[in-house]
Amino acid sequence: MTHFNINRRHFLKGATASLVLSTLGAHAIEFLHPPKAYRVGLIGAGWYGKSDLFRLIQVAPVEVIALADPDRNMLTEAAATVAARQKSGKTPRTYNDYRKMLAENELDIVLIGSPDHWHALQAIDAMKAGAHVYVQKPISVDVLEGEAMVAAARKYKRVVQVGTQRKSTPHLIDAKKNVVDAGLLGKVSHVEMCCYYHMRANGNPPVQAVPEYFDYDMWTGPAPLRPFDGMPHTRWWRTFKEYGNGIMGDMCIHMFDTVRWMLQLGWPERISSTGGIYVQKEGKSNIADTQTAVFEYPDLNAVWQHRTWGTPADPQYPWAFRIYGEKGTLLGSTMQYDFIPQGKGEKIHRDVVYEKEKYPEDEKEPRIELNAAPATRLHMVNFLEAIATNGRPVADIEEGHISTASCILANLSMETGRPLSYDPARRIVKNDKEATALLKRAYRAPWKHPSEA
Structure with a gap:
């Protein structure tokens, strides 16, 4: 090595x-x-x-x-x-x-x-x-x-x-060490996570010829082959279930994974979710524009909500988590964190760390x-x-799997209309053959699902 x-x-x-x-x-x-x-x-x-x-x-x-x-x-x-x-x-x-x-x-x-x-x-x-x-x-x-x-x-x-x-976000490492691990929250029994960004691409572009420089069949790979309606790069592919798991798979996973890391949580005991396309019905997008999910742990619920329309509940924390403890509350995002104590304790605020002077090339990089x-x-x-x-x-990878699969199971709960409890040892949804069958997607030939190898 x-x-x-x-x-x-x-x-x-x-x-x-x-x-x-x-x-x-x-x-x-x-x-x-x-x-x-x-x-x-x-x-x-x-x-x-x-x-x-x-x-x-x-x-x-x-x-x-x-x-x-x-x-x-x-x-x-x-x-x-x-x-x-x-x-x-x-x-x-x-x-x-x-x-x-x-x-x-x-x-x-x-x-x-x-x-x-x-x-x-x-x-x-x-x-x-x-x-x-x-x-x-x-x-x-x-x-x-x-x-x-x-x-x-x-x-x-x-x-x-x-x-x-x-x-690996510096100010969130600080929050875990100096707030969570230091015991400033006390017993934690509720978490809220959210994303209110208007990030759901939506529209009705026409079917068109595939450009000669783009191998659309290779790009599609094991996914269903949709009629080509423009280059799928950036946000267009994310608006379709064929290629991902919507805002849950894109944004919830970050905040849920962060909360699990901070609180040392493993697999949820039960996951439930509701939502759908409530507002943005005019385009081709088939991912939910509104969704709520609940990840249940003993004496703790972690609740996710996203809307791709309207205003954020808190403009300072539009994509964020809130960890509620008996001694105080921790608010965190990619930009900052705030600890608000119960009673007369000391508030703590930290901002995102930038390294512009150390890495001046960052500011010249497109879309960084x-x-x-x-x-x-x-x-x-x-x-x-x-x-x-x-x-x-x-x-x-195992931690990434728990966070990813939990978000996928939330989507499956929304699809089936009932709570789901996953058993990672047996790789089934407990007492639910229909949901268990949904744990594996069909692959487009000739690609083979890795569980079949």
């Missing part, structure tokens, strides 16, 4: 220094010096795939060897950008089919930034090829895909980090989420530490 040394002095300059050391430990950045840098491949060369890759380049001496994407124009642009960003200046090889990329290159790390319906197959194939994997959330579009991904990670002894980087960049860098450091020590990263 290739190990390497991150420049300790360079990395520890900045606001995240103490958090890196206190959370990951000083050993986290004391890697052995390698004979060569990790060889990296990226599957899915769009906006967020590149964003993850650039954060990795910023914290580690890696060499990006290859990129795969079914959009030839996007692939060409990404290769040129990567060449300009990586130290060697070399242009990565490019591939239309990720399987050929894996077959022709010995890769140490594979980053997966493709749409959700591809995550399971690509992650498992990368593990089989010998690579450690950084996969974007949600890890899967059905529950049994997630089970197969966990099994593959353990079988092939690969480190898999999930892109739920709230666990500046507030998320430090978190993703720290997430990459944690990923690399796990590889170097044969350990488990903070967002290990």
